[in-house]
Amino acid sequence: MWSLPPKSTALVTGGTKGIGHAIVTELAGVFGCKVVTCARDEKSLQACIKEWSEAGLDVRGVAGDVSTIEGREDVMRKVEEMIEEEDSATGKLDILVNNVGTNIRKKTIDYSEEELEFILRTNLKSMFELTKLCNI
Secondary structure (H helix, E strand, O other), X not given: OOOOOOOOEEEEEOOOOHHHHHHHHHHHHXXXXXXXXXXXXXXXXXXXXXXXXXXXXXXXXXXXXOOOHHHXXXXXXXXXXXHHOOOOOOOOOOEXXXXXXXXXXXXXXXXXXXXXXXXXXXXXXXXXXXXXXXXX
């Protein structure tokens, strides 16, 4: 089994559901990471933050849409706050998990241009731009 330095820092996008939720829980619980996650839905984000906090996990959240410049900037501010804390293991972001993604369930031929742009912004552009911002 492999390990990470205690208090390694991680950013997991889309961490309130499915695989993202499991990744946040594993990084914070098993590996002792300090984690920032994000979601578009404030209510579900706060419910997850409460769940992780009650389990003694160090997880912070940002409600925002990483398919937008503003959403990515909000997430990165929260990451910077976490890293600036004196007990950060390395003083930098150690792990980036670009998990966020979406789909519109219908035939490809039926997609509007706006729907295609939404999917590309969410699934591709957010990953590309966040990776650049994290500079890891």
